[in-house]
Amino acid sequence: MLENGKISVRQFTVLVALYTVGTAILIIPSILAAKAMQDIWIAGLIGLGSGLGLVFFYWKISERFQFMNLVEILEKCFGKWIGKAVAFSYFTFYIFILSTFVLRDIGDFMLTVMMVETPIEAIHIIFLAVVLYGVKLGLEAFTRTTELFLPWIVILFVVLFITLLPQIEFTNILPIMENGIQPVLRSSLSFIVFPFLELVVFLMIIPYVNEPKKTKKAFLLGTALGGGLLILIATLSILVIGVTETARSIYPTYDLSKTINIREFFQRVEAFMALIWFITVFVKLVVLTYALCLGMASVFNVQDYKLLTLPIGLLLYIVSLVIFPSSTYLIEFTPIYDFYAVLWMLMPVFIWLVSLVRGKPV
Amino acid sequence: MVYTIISLLIIGAILLIDKRKLKKYKNSKDLWVYFGILGLGFVLLLIHSSGRTLPTPLYWISAVLKPIISIF
Numbered sequence: 001m002l003e004n005g006k007i008s009v010r011q012f013t014v015l016v017a018l019y020t021v022g023t024a025i026l027i028i029p030s031i032l033a034a035k036a037m038q039d040i041w042i043a044g045l046i047g048l049g050s051g052l053g054l055v056f057f058y059w060k061i062s063e064r065f066q067f068m069n070l071v072e073i074l075e076k077c078f079g080k081w082i083g084k085a086v087a088f089s090y091f092t093f094y095i096f097i098l099s100t101f102v103l104r105d106i107g108d109f110m111l112t113v114m115m116v117e118t119p120i121e122a123i124h125i126i127f128l129a130v131v132l133y134g135v136k137l138g139l140e141a142f143t144r145t146t147e148l149f150l151p152w153i154v155i156l157f158v159v160l161f162i163t164l165l166p167q168i169e170f171t172n173i174l175p176i177m178e179n180g181i182q183p184v185l186r187s188s189l190s191f192i193v194f195p196f197l198e199l200v201v202f203l204m205i206i207p208y209v210n211e212p213k214k215t216k217k218a219f220l221l222g223t224a225l226g227g228g229l230l231i232l233i234a235t236l237s238i239l240v241i242g243v244t245e246t247a248r249s250i251y252p253t254y255d256l257s258k259t260i261n262i263r264e265f266f267q268r269v270e271a272f273m274a275l276i277w278f279i280t281v282f283v284k285l286v287v288l289t290y291a292l293c294l295g296m297a298s299v300f301n302v303q304d305y306k307l308l309t310l311p312i313g314l315l316l317y318i319v320s321l322v323i324f325p326s327s328t329y330l331i332e333f334t335p336i337y338d339f340y341a342v343l344w345m346l347m348p349v350f351i352w353l354v355s356l357v358r359g360k361p362v
Numbered sequence: 363m364v365y366t367i368i369s370l371l372i373i374g375a376i377l378l379i380d381k382r383k384l385k386k387y388k389n390s391k392d393l394w395v396y397f398g399i400l401g402l403g404f405v406l407l408l409i410h411s412s413g414r415t416l417p418t419p420l421y422w423i424s425a426v427l428k429p430i431i432s433i434f
Contacts, residue, residue, distance in 0.1 A: 093419075097419065097420075296395075296399075300392075300395045301391075302392045302395050302396075303387070303390075303392055304383070304387075304392075306383070307380070307383050307387065307392060307396055308395065308396065308399065310376045310379060310380055310400075311376070311396060311399035311400040311403055312399060314372070314373075314376065314399075314400065314403035314404070314407065315399065315402065315403045315406070317403075317407075318403060318406045318407055318410055318416070319406075319419070321410065322410070322415070322416040322417070322418050323418050323419070323420060324418065324420070325415075325418055329420070333420055333424065335431065336423065336424050336427050336428065336431060339427055339430070339431050340423055340427060343427075
């Protein structure tokens with residue numbers, strides 16, 4: 001086995017929840033509001049429902065293959081060489097690209113709103129160094145760290161929520177379904193792609209949970225908690241800063257926390273929001289990088305996945321610097337990415353179909 | 363020039379950190395994978411540090427998928 005560590009079912013739930021929140025917490029309100037407008041909460045609920053269905057499907061695949069990891073599942077399904085080739089493309093063209101997006105997100109955020117004169121290279125190197133150290137320490141170590149972070153996120157989020165309560169305007173979410181159901185459905189598709197489709201990466205982690213058979217409930221619960229938090233944040237954005245501002249802003253949740261002002265005393269708490277984001281982005285990037293190293297080690301039969309951590313980290317660093325030529329290109333690429341991610345979703349469906357045709361897999 | 367020196371320092375630091383692991387897997391084919399990925403990263407880092415703009419992989423993805431999306 002490539003990984004010797006084991007995590008508990010509870011730790012797995014925390015990991016899934018924070019991974020789901022990941023980068024989405026800061027940018028999902030504007031993505032949803034751009035299409036669904038004030039019906040963001042309906043789009044969110046539809047997206048979450050479908051996301052839970054998707055997660056259940058991922059778990060069923062894992063269960064069908066006796067909780068093997070994704071590379072082993074592909075090898076079992078398509079044979080050794082084709083399986084390895086498919087796994088290599090999956091990790092290179094989906095998981096790797098996704099990891100560079102996450103790293104670039106943190107760089108862009110810091111550069112845009114917090115440290116405008118710092119070179120993006122410095123931010124990427126510092127953040128990646130922490131992530132790679134986490135991956136090198138192994139699954140158990142970074143999952144325990146995640147557990148330590150959880151109470152802080154809950155406290156910070158509760159503070160944020162309570163302090164925003166006086167500014168809520170319920171008229172902001174009216175009228176309901178003004179433009180019909182179609183924009184809501186289109187918006188919910190974006191919510192499924194980002195972040196629920198990305199949960200496929202947990203097929204690499206389920207085998208290392210001490211009781212894999214009990215992960216179904218944990219996987220669904222973690223997704224529901226993370227997704228619920230995202231819907232709450234998105235709805236809060238609409239209720240406080242309104243539809244136009246939410247859809248126009250790049251980081252609406254950050255703008256939302258800027259509005260907190262209690263008697264001219266408790267204000268400028270946007271750094272709290274940034275702190276929540278740093279933690280969840282760290283969790284997402286560490287899980288993605290871990291899965292990437294583990295996947296590549298499985299594909300190339302490397303005995304220790306930790307050996308590949310730094311070379312893969314170096315590639316992540318360079319590609320993250322060149323991935324988006326400009327921020328306008330990112331906006332242009334978003335609909336293409338939705339389609340691209342859905343295409344990669346066909347792979348688990350294909351695995352399922354092949355396993356049905358071939359009968360009992362193990 | 364400064365960026366090239368920084369690139370060399372980064373590679374040096376990586377090799378230094380992995381020194382013990384590299385000794386452990388001496389004469390193993392695992393090192394081929396390690397140096398393959400590291401070599402690719404080094405070449406890209408040098409190109410980037412020389413001031414040339416590396417093409418983003420998203421261009422290729424867009425070029426393939428845009429015609430398909432336009433059908434829908």
